[in-house]
Amino acid sequence: MTAHAHAHPVKRYRGLMDWLTTVDHKKIGILYLLAGALFFLIGGLEAILIRIQLLKPQLAVVGADTFNELITMHGTTMIFLAAMPMLFAMMNAVIPLQIGARDVAFPFLNALGFWTFFFGGLLLNISWFAGSVPDAGWTSYVPLASPTYNSGHGVDYYVLGLQIAGIGTLLGGINFMATIINMRAPGLSFMRLPMFTWAIFITSALIVFAFPVLTVGLVALMFDRLFQANFFETANGGSTVLWEHVFWVFGHPEVYILILPAFGIISEVVSTFSRKRLFGYSSMVFATILIAFLGFMVWAHHMFTTGLGPVANGLFSIATMLIAIPTGVKIFNWLFTLWGGSIRFTTAALFGIGFIPTFTMGGVTGVMLAVAPADYQYHDTYFVVAHFHYVIVGGLINGIFAGLFYWWPKMFGRTLNETLGKWFFWTFYIGFHMTFFVQHFLGLIGMPRRVWTYLPNQGFDTMNFISTIGAFLMGIGTIMLIVNVIITSFKPKNATNDPWEDGRSLEWTIPSPPPEYNFKQIPLVRGYDAWWKEKMEGHKEMTPSEPVGPIHMPSPSFLPLIMSIGLFIAGFGFMYDKLFVAIGGIAVTLICMLLRSVFDDHGFHISEEEQEKGVHA
Amino acid sequence: MKRLLPVLAGMALLLSACGGREDLSTLKPQGPVAQGQFDLMVLSISIMALVVVVVFAICLYVLIKFRRRKGDNSIPKQVEGNHKLEIIWTVVPIVLLLILGVPTIDKVFGNAKDYSHDKDALQVIVTSHQYWWEFEYPEYGITTAQDLIVPTGKKIQFKLASADVKHSFWIPSIGGKIDTNTGVDNKLYLEFPKEGVYRGKCAELCGPSHSLMDFKAKAVDQASFDRWVAAMKDPAVLPEDAAIKEAFESKCLSCHAVGEQNSGAGAPNLTGVGGRETIGGILYNDENSPEENLKQWIENPQDVKPGATMPSAEDLDLSPEELDGIAKYLANYKLDY
Numbered sequence: 001m002t003a004h005a006h007a008h009p010v011k012r013y014r015g016l017m018d019w020l021t022t023v024d025h026k027k028i029g030i031l032y033l034l035a036g037a038l039f040f041l042i043g044g045l046e047a048i049l050i051r052i053q054l055l056k057p058q059l060a061v062v063g064a065d066t067f068n069e070l071i072t073m074h075g076t077t078m079i080f081l082a083a084m085p086m087l088f089a090m091m092n093a094v095i096p097l098q099i100g101a102r103d104v105a106f107p108f109l110n111a112l113g114f115w116t117f118f119f120g121g122l123l124l125n126i127s128w129f130a131g132s133v134p135d136a137g138w139t140s141y142v143p144l145a146s147p148t149y150n151s152g153h154g155v156d157y158y159v160l161g162l163q164i165a166g167i168g169t170l171l172g173g174i175n176f177m178a179t180i181i182n183m184r185a186p187g188l189s190f191m192r193l194p195m196f197t198w199a200i201f202i203t204s205a206l207i208v209f210a211f212p213v214l215t216v217g218l219v220a221l222m223f224d225r226l227f228q229a230n231f232f233e234t235a236n237g238g239s240t241v242l243w244e245h246v247f248w249v250f251g252h253p254e255v256y257i258l259i260l261p262a263f264g265i266i267s268e269v270v271s272t273f274s275r276k277r278l279f280g281y282s283s284m285v286f287a288t289i290l291i292a293f294l295g296f297m298v299w300a301h302h303m304f305t306t307g308l309g310p311v312a313n314g315l316f317s318i319a320t321m322l323i324a325i326p327t328g329v330k331i332f333n334w335l336f337t338l339w340g341g342s343i344r345f346t347t348a349a350l351f352g353i354g355f356i357p358t359f360t361m362g363g364v365t366g367v368m369l370a371v372a373p374a375d376y377q378y379h380d381t382y383f384v385v386a387h388f389h390y391v392i393v394g395g396l397i398n399g400i401f402a403g404l405f406y407w408w409p410k411m412f413g414r415t416l417n418e419t420l421g422k423w424f425f426w427t428f429y430i431g432f433h434m435t436f437f438v439q440h441f442l443g444l445i446g447m448p449r450r451v452w453t454y455l456p457n458q459g460f461d462t463m464n465f466i467s468t469i470g471a472f473l474m475g476i477g478t479i480m481l482i483v484n485v486i487i488t489s490f491k492p493k494n495a496t497n498d499p500w501e502d503g504r505s506l507e508w509t510i511p512s513p514p515p516e517y518n519f520k521q522i523p524l525v526r527g528y529d530a531w532w533k534e535k536m537e538g539h540k541e542m543t544p545s546e547p548v549g550p551i552h553m554p555s556p557s558f559l560p561l562i563m564s565i566g567l568f569i570a571g572f573g574f575m576y577d578k579l580f581v582a583i584g585g586i587a588v589t590l591i592c593m594l595l596r597s598v599f600d601d602h603g604f605h606i607s608e609e610e611q612e613k614g615v616h617a
Numbered sequence: 618m619k620r621l622l623p624v625l626a627g628m629a630l631l632l633s634a635c636g637g638r639e640d641l642s643t644l645k646p647q648g649p650v651a652q653g654q655f656d657l658m659v660l661s662i663s664i665m666a667l668v669v670v671v672v673f674a675i676c677l678y679v680l681i682k683f684r685r686r687k688g689d690n691s692i693p694k695q696v697e698g699n700h701k702l703e704i705i706w707t708v709v710p711i712v713l714l715l716i717l718g719v720p721t722i723d724k725v726f727g728n729a730k731d732y733s734h735d736k737d738a739l740q741v742i743v744t745s746h747q748y749w750w751e752f753e754y755p756e757y758g759i760t761t762a763q764d765l766i767v768p769t770g771k772k773i774q775f776k777l778a779s780a781d782v783k784h785s786f787w788i789p790s791i792g793g794k795i796d797t798n799t800g801v802d803n804k805l806y807l808e809f810p811k812e813g814v815y816r817g818k819c820a821e822l823c824g825p826s827h828s829l830m831d832f833k834a835k836a837v838d839q840a841s842f843d844r845w846v847a848a849m850k851d852p853a854v855l856p857e858d859a860a861i862k863e864a865f866e867s868k869c870l871s872c873h874a875v876g877e878q879n880s881g882a883g884a885p886n887l888t889g890v891g892g893r894e895t896i897g898g899i900l901y902n903d904e905n906s907p908e909e910n911l912k913q914w915i916e917n918p919q920d921v922k923p924g925a926t927m928p929s930a931e932d933l934d935l936s937p938e939e940l941d942g943i944a945k946y947l948a949n950y951k952l953d954y
Contacts, residue, residue: 064825064923137822143799144782144823234800240783241798274683280698305785305796305820307803310729314722321714321721325707331672332706333698338679341693345684353680360672364665371717373724374657376793377643380785380820444644444658445637446789448820451828455899458816459637536692 013556021556023107024516028114029092030411033404035118036085042125043077044478046070051435051471054464057456067452068135069154073128075138076158079258080165081121083392086400087261088117088172091200093411095176097507098194100185100525102518105178107554108596113171115564120165123571127157134158137450139251140221142232142243147225153575159222160571166211166218167567173207176200185506186545187525191285194505194529195271195278198285199264202292203257209296210253217246226574244306248299256295258392260288262355262399263330269352269402270334272502274341277529280333287326287333294323304375313372320370327363331356346500347421351402354429358398362390365440380450383443389436401428401481408488409495413513416488424480431473438463504532509542517551520611550605557601563592628666629659641816643789648808650792653724660720664713728793731774732806738772741765745777745784745797747823748830748922749885749898759849760874762885764893765817765834766954767809768842777803785820788834794820809836814894825924831898837954845954849888853878854950861942868933869943875950884927892951897921908948915940 013021022028050070053061062070092110096103104110127133132152136145145155180201184193193201221243223229230236232243271278278284300308300316334356343349365387369375378384409415442463447454454460495512509531510519521544527533534542570585572578632644632655639645646652732738742753753760767773777786779797787794788807795805809815819830837845853876856862872884890896891907900910900921913920915935918927930940 064828068822068825068827141783141822149782149824239800241801274693275685276693277695277697279696280703283698283703305794307795307798307801310726313729314725317721317725318718321718324714325710328668328706328710329703332675332702335672335675335679336696336699336702338683339675340696341679341683342685342689342691343680343683353676357669357673357676360669364668367714367717368658368661368665371657371661371721373721373728373793374654374661376728376795377651377654377658377789379794441636444632444642446641446643446816446818448787448818448828450822452825453828455831458641 018556020561021111021558023103023111023554023556023560025092025096025104025107025110026411026513026516026518028110029089029094031114031118032085032092033089033411035114035121036082036089039077039081039121039125040086041478043074043082044475046074046077048471048475050074051468053452054454055468056465057454057458057461059453064452065135068137068450069133071450072134072137072140072158073125076124076134076162077121078392079138079254080162080169081117081124083258083396083400084169085117085121086404087203087258087396088114088169090261090265090400090403090407091172091176094407094507095179095197095200096183097410097510097514097518098197098505099180099183099188100506100519100523101179101183102522102551103554104175105182106175108557108560109171109175111557112560112563113168113175115168115560116171116567117165117168119564119568120161120163120168123164123568124157124161127154127161130157132157139247140243141247142221142224142240143234145221146232147228148233155221156225156575159218159225160575163215163218163222164564164567164571166215169207170211170215173204173211175204177204177208180204185519185522185525188530191282192525192528192530195267195281195284196261196264196505199260199267199288202288203260206253206257206260206292206295210250210257213246214250214254217243217250220246222574226577241303241306244303245299248302249296251302252299253292253295255388255391256292258396259399260292262396263288265399265403265406266334266352266355267337268505269348269406270337272406272500272504273346273349273352274338274343275502276337276341277504277532278333279337279339280329281528283329284333287329290326291323294319294326298323301370301372301375304372305379317370317372321367324363324367324370331360331363344502346405347416347418347425348402348405348500350422350425350429351398351405354425355395355398355402358390358394358429358432362387362394365390378443380448381443382439382447382449385449386436386439386443389432389439393432393436398429401425406500407507409499409512410507411513412489413493413495414488414491415495415499417484420480420484420487424477424484427480428474428477431470431475431477434470435467435474436470438466442467498531504529506530506542509534515611517553517606517611520551521546521548548608548611550607551611552603552605554603555601557596559592559596563589566590566592625659625663628663629655632659632662638816639790640814641789643793645790647790647811647813647815648792649810650728650807651790653727654793657720657724661717664717668710668713730806731804732772733774733776733804735772735774738774738806739767741767741773741775743775743777743786743797745779745781745786745819745823747781748819748826748925750786750817750819750830750832751780751885754846757846757850759846760886761849761888763832763895763898765832766842766845767834767836768839769809769812769836770839771808773807773809775805775807777805782823783821784823784830786817787820788815788817790815791834796821809834812836812838826922829897829899829922831895833894833898835894841954845952848952848954849876852876853888856942856946858942861939861946864935864939865943865946868935868939872927887947887950889952890950891948897925906948908944911944911947912940915944 132154134154143149220231224231230238232238298320301320304313447460498508523542524545566585566588570582573582637644646655744751751762752765777797779799785794785796792807795803815834817832817834856865870879874882874886875888895901896910896914917929918925
């Protein structure tokens with residue numbers, strides 16, 4: 001043991017305790033990935049059950065009540081508990097490395113964000129065991145979700161689960177915004193940022209503006225349900241349309257919170273595997289900003305049939321169509337990045353390139369939906385289901401898989417098996433199109449969405465059958481991914497710094513996985529595609545911007561976990577009307593906050609000698 | 618634009634060939650409102666198909682042409698961008714969106730026309746319930762349920778609201794949907810130029826039986842419609858058998874209404890129920906006899922529509938004879954029009 005530069009002792013944990021107390025962004029990234037994957041499997045299982053129920057007309061594999069619970073939980077789980085955490089996994093794993101930082105701006109908050117998300121998600125899913133599951137759809141429209149028409153605790157689980165999980169997301173958004181603004185390596189100006197970092201920066205801004213709206217909406221619904229408030233009770237002067245507005249003022253930006261990171265991942269993957277600089281970098285940046293900006297003024301296109309009147313419908317139609325322009329710019333920029341390149345078809349590249357046509361299909365149906373009079377026909381039909389699955393699965397999930405295969409060696413030091421990976425890609429990709437392409441037509445010929453069953457002789461049978469078979473293929477594909485992950489985890493950790501050999505940004509200049517302080521010396525960035533630039537000039541490593549010296553690190557802490565457990569307990573207290581439990585839970589959280597404020601923790605330093613030991617990857 | 622027309626016509630043909638039932642599919646419009654919406658769908662799909670074809674073509678070309686050959690270790694030229702290309706793929710979409718945007722705005726306002734005060738239009742008040750539809754004709758003072766009867770050749774002006782949770786009123790082959798909210802009315806007009814029965818559906822999640830909340834819209838000629846209105850106004854026909862009549866009045870009319878009896882009730886109006894297209898919206902009277910369907914429904918509505926608020930025969934204490942008698946009476950209760 002060498003003496004620490006700071007005199008006070010630092011507790012360092014091992015094993016499970018290490019994971020429960022960690023504030024290291026790389027470990028938190030892995031925690032996000034594990035939890036997100038778990039919820040992804042639960043949501044996937046729910047999807048399979050939904051598709052089995054719709055395999056043939058008039059089946060009753062699950063009851064009508066259960067079906068509504070399944071669709072509600074499938075949507076809520078996939079959006080809030082699977083897609084978002086997997087994106088957060090990638091943000092955590094990659095952003096500090098891409099900007100040449102040793103951690104995020106607020107490592108403690110980062111851990112707190114993960115644990116609140118995790119316990120919020122856990123609370124939501126415990127509803128399955130409590131026997132009253134949310135069943136008013138992931139949009140939770142009132143009055144169906146109001147205490148009058150939804151008397152069980154189902155929607156309470158939705159409200160409180162999302163409220164707690166939402167704290168985590170908001171903290172993450174603030175944290176990554178601060179990180180990207182303040183912690184870029186010397187020379188890494190904004191217009192030199194890798195595209196993924198740009199995407200996450202803008203996404204974080206969206207989170208900071210959009211999530212408080214959800215919080216307000218959920219608080220109002222919670223007050224209606226728990227304390228008989230009247231925000232949404234029409235009989236007492238409330239408004240049900242208000243909930244729709246609040247939900248979608250959050251809900252539409254949420255769509256971009258999901259897709260912008262995927263855009264970022266695709267930009268990295270396409271550029272790396274075609275060995276070419278991203279085409280039209282600055283137009284990509286401005287397109288992303290424009291999409292985010294417009295994303296806040298199109299929410300009412302989810303409400304064309306609510307009865308807002310022609311002026312609102314007309315305005316929101318045109319505003320929505322405008323989004324197609326920056327999105328088109330991005331699509332063509334990707335295509336022209338590939339143009340003239342030298343494309344290597346790794347699994348990551350397959351997902352990345354497969355994203356382009358699939359997402360285009362989801363995008364064009366989006367423009368079709370923007371045509372308000374035609375939307376009167378599409379709205380709440382399977383056409384919409386097809387559209388948003390093309391955007392979310394075909395776009396976002398393809399993006400996540402591309403990112404996982406791409407950054408897996410950086411996160412774990414091992415490269416996923418390419419043969420199995422390609423099998424996974426084709427099974428999942430073909431299954432996806434089988435499942436969702438036909439659903440466009442199901443909607444057009446008159447099948448509403450969220451239907452538990454359908455009568456025969458309506459022309460729905462064959463396409464529903466095809467759709468279900470496709471869903472099974474997607475399931476088989478996912479199993480292949482799991483097998484791949486398990487097999488890979490038994491392989492030696494032999495990934496090099498730059499395992500794809502064509503890496504362009506800073507994360508590929510350090511070991512895989514990186515030491516806990518990431519960069520022994522913070523690098524000096526001399527241009528866009530910093531690492532590529534150095535490689536092309538024949539350098540083997542980045543120029544350091546500082547001398548070797550002791551590295552300041554944040555201490556691990558139990559408090560984030562305990563604080564989240566406090567909120568988790570309080571959630572139950574509120575739901576089941578046990579006020580003392582609720583107060584007790586809140587007290588746990590507040591006491592933790594007090595402890596955190598009263599006791600200063602300056603962290604610790606890793607000395608030069610220890611750094612040599614640190615690189616054991 | 619003229620050169621585009623054959624493309625649009627071809628797309629329209631292709632889409633309607635994609636099928637669906639004439640009385641249900643948005644791709645086989647049976648009235649001017651649905652037709653106008655279909656035309657916009659065709660226009661937008663055509664423009665979007667163009668975009669998709671261009672993207673797919675470039676994508677395929679690039680993947681084949683620029684794949685890395687074995688042993689090729691060259692570094693491609695690092696291109697920053699190309700102003701000309703970037704301007705093209707910004708301006709072309711703007712032009713395409715203008716082509717789409719103008720007719721969109723035109724139709725947005727066209728479809729929002731209000732015929733509430735038009736003497737030539739028929740006014741219908743739609744009230745949605747978990748899980749059935751109530752249709753009131755305020756000009757005639759009559760109310761019916763599940764089968765919307767309308768005359769051909771007239772504008773039908775709907776005023777819609779919900780009695781409980783949100784639903785959405787949708788007759789795909791006649792025109793797009795509109796939600797039924799609580800506390801505020803929505804308006805929608807539709808036209809039914811051709812006689813026939815069209816399928817209607819609820820399009821907003823409203824509870825367990827959302828998927829079963831179907832209704833029918835039956836368009837008949839004006840003379841037939843007038844006969845129907847007159848028949849609806851006739852005094853109610855009640856069961857002839859005294860015991861059945863007693864049971865019907867005490868156990869059914871506590872919620873339902875027939876003719877002038879118990880109007881303003883909270884459950885579907887049963888006047889002429891035996892002549893309707895379906896029982897409960899989903900038991901088709903041309904597949905089973907109305908009597909069988911009625912028996913199945915009254916026996917246990919929960920089996921047909923989970924979550925329905927009507928109590929079962931057992932809960933109502935209906936004897937088998939009463940059940941048979943009421944089903945038979947209702948099945949034979951048909952209006953002549």
